[in-house]
Amino acid sequence: MPSTAFDTPAKRFGIVDCNNFYASCERIFAPHLIGKPVVVLSNNDGCIIARSNEAKALGIGMGMAYFKSKQLLKKHDVAVFSSNYALYGDLSNRVMTVLATFAPRIEVYSIDEAFLDFEGFDRWDLDSYGREICGTTQQWTGIPVSIGIGSTKTLAKLANRLSKKMPGLNGVFDFSSCEDQAALLSAVAVGDIWGVGRRWADRLQRESINTALDLQQCDPAMIKKRFNVVLARTVQELNGVSCIELETVQADRQQVLCSRSFGVRVTEAKDMRHAITHFMTRAAEKLRKQKLLATVLSVHVSTSPFDDRNEYYSNAATRRLIVPTDDTRELTRLAQRLLKGIYVDGHSYQRAGVMLTELVNHRNQQTDLFDDNTNAERSKELMMVLDSINSQMGNSTLHLAGEGFGGAWRMKQLLRSPRYTTRAGELRVVR
Numbered sequence: 001m002p003s004t005a006f007d008t009p010a011k012r013f014g015i016v017d018c019n020n021f022y023a024s025c026e027r028i029f030a031p032h033l034i035g036k037p038v039v040v041l042s043n044n045d046g047c048i049i050a051r052s053n054e055a056k057a058l059g060i061g062m063g064m065a066y067f068k069s070k071q072l073l074k075k076h077d078v079a080v081f082s083s084n085y086a087l088y089g090d091l092s093n094r095v096m097t098v099l100a101t102f103a104p105r106i107e108v109y110s111i112d113e114a115f116l117d118f119e120g121f122d123r124w125d126l127d128s129y130g131r132e133i134c135g136t137t138q139q140w141t142g143i144p145v146s147i148g149i150g151s152t153k154t155l156a157k158l159a160n161r162l163s164k165k166m167p168g169l170n171g172v173f174d175f176s177s178c179e180d181q182a183a184l185l186s187a188v189a190v191g192d193i194w195g196v197g198r199r200w201a202d203r204l205q206r207e208s209i210n211t212a213l214d215l216q217q218c219d220p221a222m223i224k225k226r227f228n229v230v231l232a233r234t235v236q237e238l239n240g241v242s243c244i245e246l247e248t249v250q251a252d253r254q255q256v257l258c259s260r261s262f263g264v265r266v267t268e269a270k271d272m273r274h275a276i277t278h279f280m281t282r283a284a285e286k287l288r289k290q291k292l293l294a295t296v297l298s299v300h301v302s303t304s305p306f307d308d309r310n311e312y313y314s315n316a317a318t319r320r321l322i323v324p325t326d327d328t329r330e331l332t333r334l335a336q337r338l339l340k341g342i343y344v345d346g347h348s349y350q351r352a353g354v355m356l357t358e359l360v361n362h363r364n365q366q367t368d369l370f371d372d373n374t375n376a377e378r379s380k381e382l383m384m385v386l387d388s389i390n391s392q393m394g395n396s397t398l399h400l401a402g403e404g405f406g407g408a409w410r411m412k413q414l415l416r417s418p419r420y421t422t423r424a425g426e427l428r429v430v431r
């Protein structure tokens, strides 16, 4: 059939990714580091969680322990930063604001990535539009970004990956414009496809499905039967059939953050433990409300950066769970363990918080082969009871003993920052 002006517009997606985001953020306020190796640390073990390209070229690995790489970092005069989540969050907002001007709809996918909706843009030269987006974002925010474009989200992600690896592309690649798509797909390992986790990659490889091309050529019905419907969708998406829509509503689904400044400085370990339990409880509630499970948990603490009398201290610790969970008790136990590693006596803490990332839908949970499922069922029931009582009778009617009762940090905090507009349990009562 000849195409007419009344055809349904073809789908096109763009994914914009900030290059080495945390390292790029640090450089904005330290321009002398442009072109120099930079790493950002996290974790009580001092893991490296972000690297500039120069640092990558030195062979500094992602997740490398800080104490193990100290000599290497020193030898090459690498600039080392502790993570500054307040800064990264703010710069992320600025990047997203700029990106939103380039497409009718955007999905903020993570702190440093957003999908753009280019539906109906198929007559445009998306390659030069992509260049314009990257140029403007860098000019207005200082953050370098790259963009991948494709007829599905999965292909856009793949194009973005290639845009950074293939010389000459300079961070912009439209997969639809490519002539030899099979050659490109055969160069991508199956585990590097968006949405294919490590477990699935292992299983696929055992069946000799090694590359994106191999997976593209699979029968979706077979994949649905032998794996599941999510992976079958990925096969369709690799074939240019868009199955995964832009999600503009749940912009925050990639992380749940509960972090606050204290009304009065916290100087006792006991108070900090209570505060962390409180934050974790709120974060786990948010998680369950959105029917999500968390895979990675971070805890952070810091003193005030504007206090000239005392030394500034800030630290964070992160752990990956074997099985994603939304159980307050389990998350709190882990949070307390992480806190122990970063809490140093003698500081006046001004801020602390918890962050849950790598969130998965509770229906798509990949359970641990060795995990006891009866436990999971019991935990689900208990959490349901907890949520229903707290939603009817007010937050913290039922809470873990580890949250404590009262506590200076909490009383002052509630007086200073009433949450009338965001907490149903703290609504004003009019009689």
Ligand SMILES: [Mg+2]
Residues within 6 Å of the ligand: 017, 018, 019, 020, 021, 112
């Ligand atoms: Mg990035």
